[in-house]
Amino acid sequence: MRLVATASAQPGDILGQTIYRDNGTILLHNGVPLTKRLIERLGEQGITYVYIEDERTKDIVIEPVISERLRQDATSSMKRLFGSIQAHKLNKNSSVLDEEGKNLTDIIGRIMAEIDSHDESITLLTDIYLTDDYVFQHSLNVTIYSLAIGAELKLNAKELSELGKGAMLHDIGKVFIDPDIVQKPERLTDEEFAIMKTHTTLGYELLRKNYNYSAVVAHCAYQHHERIDGSGYPRGLKGNEIHLFAQIIGAADVFDAVTSNRVYRKAMLPHEGLELLYSSAINQFDIRIIEAFKNSVAVYPNGISVELNDKRQGVVVHQNKHICDRPVIRILKEEEREVEPYTIDLSKLLNVMITKCNLV
Structure with missing residues (x-):
């Protein structure tokens, strides 16, 4: 799954995570194809971010901190x-x-x-x-x-x-x-x-x-x-x-x-x-x-797109507990060109840093 700004979601995107009301009832099930009207309604109701399914990040699992x-x-x-x-x-x-x-x-x-x-x-x-x-x-x-x-x-x-x-x-x-x-x-x-x-x-x-x-x-x-x-x-x-x-x-x-x-x-x-x-x-x-x-507290949530100081781009796939600003990242682009995805662990590469987050 990938985290995107609701305003950046596109008709046809598949919702990757169920959206709940605070009383536990479901507003929108995961797996639902988003339409233009659904995207507009989510924005109107204050839903700033959504998770969508994505082939290159389909194995990323979002586990809520509490049930x-x-x-x-x-x-x-x-x-x-x-x-x-x-x-x-x-x-x-x-x-x-x-x-x-x-x-x-x-x-x-x-x-x-x-x-x-x-x-x-x-x-x-x-x-x-x-x-x-x-x-x-x-x-x-x-x-x-x-x-x-x-x-x-x-x-x-x-x-x-x-x-x-x-x-x-x-x-x-x-x-x-x-x-x-x-x-x-x-x-x-x-x-x-x-x-x-x-x-x-x-x-x-x-x-x-x-x-x-x-x-x-x-x-x-x-x-x-x-x-x-x-x-x-x-x-x-x-x-x-x-x-x-x-x-x-x-x-x-x-x-x-x-x-x-x-x-x-x-x-x-x-x-x-x-x-x-x-x-x-x-x-x-x-x-x-x-x-x-x-x-x-994880400051770069799983699924968010990031850019590194060496210009590589990728998606956060896992958190390092107690080293919350240095997660594990799946690299998807180098120098603006798509590459075969591979993973790096920022807790072990101290000269590499996240310089930008992208919700697109």
Whole structure:
């Protein structure tokens, strides 16, 4: 399979991977020939990338980092939890967190197990899923990224569980914000953004009053928008004043936000998102967290077309776990001429680098 921009897909291309809605139902089956209208509809619904079948890359297998069943279970649990809180938001009754608390712990354990059993570095291309509510999909993605970073930083099982809860609930304060603001597809006005920023304090106040959640989990909601140079909110904390877990979630939060398609902004590719984090690391993020991110998250997804510094072109076919920016590549062209495909491993050829990604 080969990964292409939806806008670059051609009528007659065969869809290589099933496209799901976030409730687990199928939007479009793999093996379906794409038509002009289908391509247009996918673009209209925010599907930025698709996998298509290709003779020279037909053996490339795309393995999701978590199963569709787990993705559906996690999303459903968050919807029930957030919905219950919204139903009681007038008095901010924290007791509605109790029922879903054990289920949340179970889901985080399942996510950790599936990440651990995954043979490759994790890849999440959020825009191959059709989601009806960005908040839930975003919270799940941030949880997966945060747990991967935490594992790379050698956190123990208990710490990872707490980190996972903090990540899953980092945006829970948004249930108290006007849905028209939370779900607004365009950029927020300054006034709307000021209201949106209160979700950190609202989430903290909710979680700190519930005995099922530790102070650390509450502070993940409170501090995930703080930055080590003091430029964040709500308190303008600096450096080690910000809990490590909140710093991890903050980096994962930014990465998922910029690599997700929005009406007012085109999604970045994973390597572009990582470059953004690196450019911010001097002032806003601890470089150790960004390095851990780089070592655990695949920035060049399987199936993406790449160009190397020696002008060879090919497709990423496999990830080297913990060396995520140096995958295995099938070379298809040399000096713009097609060649008999062969494979190179960038983890063993340190003088060869990826210089460009192509979604065509």
